[in-house]
Amino acid sequence: MDYGMTAELEEFRAEVRAFVAANAPDVPPKAGVRSAENLEELALLKAWTGKLFAAGYIGGSWPARFGGRGEAHSAERDVVVGEELARARTPAAVQGAANLVAHALIDYGTEDQQVRYLPGIRSGELIFCQLFSEPSSGSDLASLRTRATRTEDGGFRVTGQKVWTTNGQWSDYGYLLARTDPDAPKHRGISAFVVDMTLPGVDVRPLREMTGTSDFNEVFLDDVALGSDALIGELNQGWSIANSSLGHERSGVATSAVRLRRNVAALVELAGRVTRNGRPAIEDGAVQERLGELSASVEALSALVYANISRWSRKSERVHDGPMAKLFFSELGVDIARYGLELCGEAGILVEGDTGVVDRGRWQDEFLYARAYTIAGGSSEIMRNIIAERGLHLPR
Numbered sequence: 172m173d174y175g176m177t178a179e180l181e182e183f184r185a186e187v188r189a190f191v192a193a194n195a196p197d198v199p200p201k202a203g204v205r206s207a208e209n210l211e212e213l214a215l216l217k218a219w220t221g222k223l224f225a226a227g228y229i230g231g232s233w234p235a236r237f238g239g240r241g242e243a244h245s246a247e248r249d250v251v252v253g254e255e256l257a258r259a260r261t262p263a264a265v266q267g268a269a270n271l272v273a274h275a276l277i278d279y280g281t282e283d284q285q286v287r288y289l290p291g292i293r294s295g296e297l298i299f300c301q302l303f304s305e306p307s308s309g310s311d312l313a314s315l316r317t318r319a320t321r322t323e324d325g326g327f328r329v330t331g332q333k334v335w336t337t338n339g340q341w342s343d344y345g346y347l348l349a350r351t352d353p354d355a356p357k358h359r360g361i362s363a364f365v366v367d368m369t370l371p372g373v374d375v376r377p378l379r380e381m382t383g384t385s386d387f388n389e390v391f392l393d394d395v396a397l398g399s400d401a402l403i404g405e406l407n408q409g410w411s412i413a414n415s416s417l418g419h420e421r422s423g424v425a426t427s428a429v430r431l432r433r434n435v436a437a438l439v440e441l442a443g444r445v446t447r448n449g450r451p452a453i454e455d456g457a458v459q460e461r462l463g464e465l466s467a468s469v470e471a472l473s474a475l476v477y478a479n480i481s482r483w484s485r486k487s488e489r490v491h492d493g494p495m496a497k498l499f500f501s502e503l504g505v506d507i508a509r510y511g512l513e514l515c516g517e518a519g520i521l522v523e524g525d526t527g528v529v530d531r532g533r534w535q536d537e538f539l540y541a542r543a544y545t546i547a548g549g550s551s552e553i554m555r556n557i558i559a560e561r562g563l564h565l566p567r
């Protein structure tokens with residue numbers, strides 16, 4: 172079922188689908204938002220990113236003078252693109268932070284910064300990572316401790332540690348939040364910067380995750396010298412810049428609904444191939460019931476997501492709408508992946524490369540990755556807090 176799709180959007184969908192089929196990079200499909208595993212994959216993903224921008228399928232919300240679709244842009248079109256990429260199990264653009272930093276530069280950057288970075292982001296050549304989270308500052312991001320101290324020439328010296336930096340190992344630049352006024356209230360003493368990741372004092376250490384891949388990194392900043400032109404916007408304006416750049420994209424959750432629907436369809440197909448008590452699992456009433464339940468949940472999620480997108484387009488979004496969808500999809504994702512493993516039976520403990528592994532280790536990868544979505548972009552507990560306190564007005 173698709174919700175709220177007009178004939179014009181369906182036509183657009185067909186166009187995107189054909190584009191994806193003709194141009195998608197030959198990179199093995201994996202669960203979630205993943206980094207390139209080697210330089211060849213990186214080159215493929217960069218080229219793919221450039222094609223998506225050039226076709227206007229991403230970056231549509233940028234002003235027309237920077238290559239966006241201007242007035243012609245619509246959130247629904249972004250949703251269609253995200254859905255088609257998810258349907259094809261094709262990676263999205265390589266740079267997770269590119270959209271974030273692009274909106275920060277468009278809204279707050281100098282002309283020099285816009286000219287220097289925006290074309291490279293659109294061509295896919297420049298990769299940006301997001302240097303926000305720290306070992307002790309994730310949910311409470313405003314407590315971050317990385318310091319940027321002003322120097323006499325108007326520049327800055329930065330010292331601190333970041334973590335969870337997706338794509339840090341492949342990034343040319345980082346979009347950094349650092350504390351510039353330790354005496355101000357915590358939200359008011361933070362500034363936003365562009366950091367050249369090749370500068371002396373920047374040390375990127377990839378983390379090996381339980382999925383076996385390195386999708387994020389630790390980044391150590393040791394007295395890194397930045398020029399005054401690295402500052403985005405005004406000094407100590409970083410918190411509002413970061414929040415406004417985070418608010419630009421809403422298609423991610425819609426994409427996830429499609430990804431989950433596709434996973435449930437794959438579960439149904441899997442249940443036809445594996446056995447329970449000597450018979451195809453799909454013939455078991457309990458299996459049918461569980462598959463029906465998961466499928467119904469995905470359709471409910473889809474309906475919720477489309478209602479949110481429609482509210483967002485009409486500028487009547489409520490503070491708990493996004494958190495409800497995010498909580499629902501990330502927890503449902505874990506349930507679906509877990510059921511995939513369960514259906515695999517004993518083979519569920521084998522991983523890609525082992526003899527007898529089902530679907531080349533897909534369900535293990537889905538299961539191990541699914542937990543990440545319950546943390547990234549605000550953990551499930553934080554989502555529940557927002558829904559309870561701001562949506563239902565329950566006491567803290």
Ligand SMILES: Cc1cc2nc3c(=O)[nH]c(=O)nc-3n(C[C@H](O)[C@H](O)[C@H](O)COP(=O)(O)OP(=O)(O)OC[C@H]3O[C@@H](n4cnc5c(N)ncnc54)[C@H](O)[C@@H]3O)c2cc1C
Nearest residue numbers: 301302303304308309310335336337543546547548550552
């Ligand atoms: C796959 C992935 C990619 C990421 N990529 C990036 C990136 O590129 N750049 C970047 O800057 N960050 C990135 N992050 C970091 C992400 O934003 C943080 O993990 C997230 O904000 C949670 O912060 P934390 O990990 O420090 O957990 P903490 O905030 O330390 O939370 C630990 C636990 O305590 C709970 N908790 C915390 N506060 C409360 C509260 N007030 N009430 C109830 N429970 C609470 C949390 O729910 C959680 O269970 C990524 C994370 C993931 C998982």
